[in-house]
Amino acid sequence: MATPLLFNPHTYDPTHFDPETRRLLRATVDWFEDRGKRRLIEDYRTRAWLGDFLSFAAKERLFATFLTPASAATDEDQRWDTARIAALNEILGFYGLDYWYAWQVTILGLGPVWQSDNAAARTRAADLLSEGEVFAFGLSEKAHGADIYSTDMLLEPQADGGFRASGSKYYIGNGNAAGLVSVFGRRTDVEGPDGYVFFAADSRHPAYHLVKNVVDSSKFVSEFRLEDYPVAPEDVLHTGRAAFDAALNTVNVGKFNLCTASIGICEHAMYEAVTHAHNRILYGRPVTAFPHVRRELAEAYVRLVGMKLFSDRAVDYFRSAGPEDRRYLLFNPMTKMKVTTEGEKVIDLMWDVIAAKGFEKDNYFSQAAIEIRGLPKLEGTVHVNLALILKFMRNHLLDPIDVPAVPTRLDAADDDFLFRQGPARGLGSVRFHDWRPAYDAYAEVPNVARFREQADALCEFVTTVAPDEEQSRDLDFLLSVGQLFALVVHGQLILEQARLTDLDESVLDELFSVLVRDFSGHCVELHGKDSATEQQQRWALGAVRRPVVDEERSAQVWSGVEALSGAYEMSL
Numbered sequence: 001m002a003t004p005l006l007f008n009p010h011t012y013d014p015t016h017f018d019p020e021t022r023r024l025l026r027a028t029v030d031w032f033e034d035r036g037k038r039r040l041i042e043d044y045r046t047r048a049w050l051g052d053f054l055s056f057a058a059k060e061r062l063f064a065t066f067l068t069p070a071s072a073a074t075d076e077d078q079r080w081d082t083a084r085i086a087a088l089n090e091i092l093g094f095y096g097l098d099y100w101y102a103w104q105v106t107i108l109g110l111g112p113v114w115q116s117d118n119a120a121a122r123t124r125a126a127d128l129l130s131e132g133e134v135f136a137f138g139l140s141e142k143a144h145g146a147d148i149y150s151t152d153m154l155l156e157p158q159a160d161g162g163f164r165a166s167g168s169k170y171y172i173g174n175g176n177a178a179g180l181v182s183v184f185g186r187r188t189d190v191e192g193p194d195g196y197v198f199f200a201a202d203s204r205h206p207a208y209h210l211v212k213n214v215v216d217s218s219k220f221v222s223e224f225r226l227e228d229y230p231v232a233p234e235d236v237l238h239t240g241r242a243a244f245d246a247a248l249n250t251v252n253v254g255k256f257n258l259c260t261a262s263i264g265i266c267e268h269a270m271y272e273a274v275t276h277a278h279n280r281i282l283y284g285r286p287v288t289a290f291p292h293v294r295r296e297l298a299e300a301y302v303r304l305v306g307m308k309l310f311s312d313r314a315v316d317y318f319r320s321a322g323p324e325d326r327r328y329l330l331f332n333p334m335t336k337m338k339v340t341t342e343g344e345k346v347i348d349l350m351w352d353v354i355a356a357k358g359f360e361k362d363n364y365f366s367q368a369a370i371e372i373r374g375l376p377k378l379e380g381t382v383h384v385n386l387a388l389i390l391k392f393m394r395n396h397l398l399d400p401i402d403v404p405a406v407p408t409r410l411d412a413a414d415d416d417f418l419f420r421q422g423p424a425r426g427l428g429s430v431r432f433h434d435w436r437p438a439y440d441a442y443a444e445v446p447n448v449a450r451f452r453e454q455a456d457a458l459c460e461f462v463t464t465v466a467p468d469e470e471q472s473r474d475l476d477f478l479l480s481v482g483q484l485f486a487l488v489v490h491g492q493l494i495l496e497q498a499r500l501t502d503l504d505e506s507v508l509d510e511l512f513s514v515l516v517r518d519f520s521g522h523c524v525e526l527h528g529k530d531s532a533t534e535q536q537q538r539w540a541l542g543a544v545r546r547p548v549v550d551e552e553r554s555a556q557v558w559s560g561v562e563a564l565s566g567a568y569e570m571s572l
Contacts, residue, residue: 005305005507006267007090008568009033014087018412020077021084024062025091031056032095037364037570040096044367047218049176050102058132062088063106069114070414072126079414080114082318086260086311093264097371098218100261102134105173107257109135111250112182112198114419116237121200125180133179137254138201139247142170142223146380148196148247153185155197155231163187163231165199168211168223175222176210178203182237183226184247196243200235201226241423248424252332255379256318259311259335262343262375266304269368271568273297273350276357278565288565293353294558300349301561302511305503306494307339307346313497319409322417326430330392331493337385338486340375347372364570386482387475391427393485397459400434408500435488438495445505446548447512448495454519455488457543465535480526487519506556513547520544 009029014022031053032040042048057063066085068078085107092100113125113135125135144150153167165185175181180200187195201208207230211223238246274297277287287293314331321328347369351358358365376382439455442448461481471477491512498508520543526532527540 005308006270006564007094007264008271009094009570010568016410017084017087018077020065021081021087021412024060024065025084025087027060028056028062028088028091032091033571036572038362038572040570041362041364041367044096044098044218045361047216049220050099050218053099054102054132054134054177061130061132063103063132063134064126064129067107067110068126068129069416069419071416072114072122074126074130079412080416080418081412082256082415082418083315083410085257086315089257089260090264090267093261094268095264096367097261097265097374100257100264101173101219104254104257104261105137106135106178108137108250108254109174109178109180109182111137111253111419112184112237112243112246113180113200115246115249115421116198118234118237120234121237124200128179131179134174134177136172136174136178136181136203136222137250138169138172138175138181138183138224140171141168148184148244151184151186151196153183153226154188155185155199156188158230161233162235163197163199165201165226165229165231168225170223171214172222172224173219175203175224176213176220181208181224182250184243193244194240196238196240197231197236198238198243198246199231200237201229201231205229245422245424249418249421251379252329252421252424253418255336255385256314256332258375258378259307259314259339262340262372263304263307263311265368265372265375266300266307266343266346268570269347269350269365270300270304271564272363272365273300273354274561274564275566275569277353278562287353288562294554294561296349296353297561298510298554298557299514300346301564302507302514302557303342303346303349305507306490306511306515307342309494309497309501309503310490311335311339313493313500316406316409318418319413319415320406323422325403327432329427329430330389330396330432330489333380333385333388334486334489334493336379337376337382337389338490341382343372343375383475383479386479386486388427389486389489390478390482392430392432393481394462395428395430396432396435396489397462397485399431401431403431403433405433435492438492438499441499442495442505442508445509445512446550447509447516448491450545450548451491451512451516451519454516454523454543454545455491457539458484458488461536461539461543465533465539471531474529474531477526477529477531480522480529483522484519484526487515487522491515506553507560509548509550509553510557513549516545516547520546 014025065077069080140146155163155165183201185197209225213220215221280287314335317331318328439452523540523543527537
């Protein structure tokens with residue numbers, strides 16, 4: 001029952017994609033499998049640069065096929081297709097976040113280019129992709145982080161219409177090898193947003209100085225410095241407010257990749273954890289015979305299934321987005337903050353079971369336990385993204401509109417809207433379809449019904465005891481509210497995808513028993529906040545619920561988890 005829900009390299013055959021996508025995904029899996037677990041782990045431990053993988057990707061034209069939009073394509077298989085990008089994220093996460101990271105920052109580096117009207121720069125980027133080059137996104141700085149209002153990359157205007165750029169960038173992936181680095185800066189002669197500039201730089205130029213890798217990893221997360229770097233007019237990608245919008249819209253595109261990378265990490269770790277626990281004998285019994293072990297592994301499994309269901313459904317909204325349908329602006333930060341933090345919980349639950357085994361150098365798990373921590377912290381912290389989703393809460397919960405249902409989007413279409421998202425503002429005006437029918441469709445599932453009571457209670461909170469003006473400035477309090485709202489949205493898309501995929505209801509019921517406990521935990525946290533009013537405290541305790549217990553359901557789910565033992569092991 002359970003195994004097909006997880007990615008398994010031994011049986012993976014993505015027949016739902018077109019032949020070339022199917023071939024490239026399978027070829028990527030085969031490259032890693034042929035490389036073997038020992039080499040994979042040794043490269044991770046020795047911080048080896050990813051040259052072999054990038055050579056494979058170049059030979060197969062992997063990045064060129066997946067990351068060239070149709071508007072810049074030179075063959076029919078090239079397009080920007082979020083569904084197949086998500087599939088590759090999962091595969092790369094499964095084998096090692098270092099590989100995913102080189103791909104991820106290439107996506108970020110391409111964002112400002114594909115949003116640009118600069119035909120020369122677009123052609124140059126397409127050519128570099130075809131040659132197997134990687135890209136980088138030069139946004140953040142050591143002193144300011146990703147605070148783009150405060151950039152110290154300065155551009156002095158030149159007589160030929162270009163600039164001379166000087167300044168440094170920090171925490172820039174692929175900065176050691178990028179054929180093109182999209183760099184954000186500001187003009188020295190124009191104040192305010194009108195002075196912003198995005199331009200293309202080459203890491204091989206003599207005025208580009210690589211300072212160091214700021215992390216101890218195969219990922220080359222660089223600090224670099226430009227000294228009097230010549231920016232020709234044909235290197236300019238965006239100016240003024242368009243440069244600001246390009247920065248934020250690029251992050252919108254890039255942050256979506258974090259969820260499926262997290263899923264891949266958890267899947268590989270789960271095969272190792274269940275196989276180890278089920279075959280380890282303690283006090284004459286397999287470790288998995290102990291009730292607390294079964295509970296923790298089953299919870300890890302259903303949380304992982306929830307991560308996959310939410311992310312798969314979010315792909316549909318991402319691909320169906322347009323000027324009149326911007327619902328992706330809620331579901332996108334949800335994939336970043338909710339799915340990735342669920343990934344941390346999944347790893348922690350499994351680690352509690354396998355204990356010291358999780359430290360051993362010959363396992364994938366030891367690196368998974370480290371790498372899973374990074375994803376919630378990339379492309380904006382969890383707190384930043386929680387604060388962002390709060391902007392949508394009232395419209396989503398209380399003011400739905402009628403819009404056509406979004407279908408499953410696995411078609412071979414180009415997601416061109418992602419590069420013409422427009423101004424990065426107006427979030428409070430985004431409208432949503434009614435979230436309730438997704439819950440109504442599973443009203444007979446006990447824990448879905450129990451969680452629906454809590455979702456309705458949150459609507460009551462918003463209408464009767466919402467934060468006042470003073471509390472609205474208390475971000476600590478608001479983030480607790482954001483966690484409650486995130487759970488309702490998380491559950492909604494899980495249920496939508498469950499209906500589309502005919503998910504086993506025992507798995508769904510077990511998953512929602514976990515979500516009921518999560519909601520109750522955040523209610524208790526909100527109750528204890530310093531600024532919570534008496535009315536809010538009463539509401540918080542009144543929204544606490546106990547999940548519906550069903551031993552037969554739990555046993556059925558456990559049988560699926562148990563079946564993961566030995567289902568996949570990477571060859572040495």
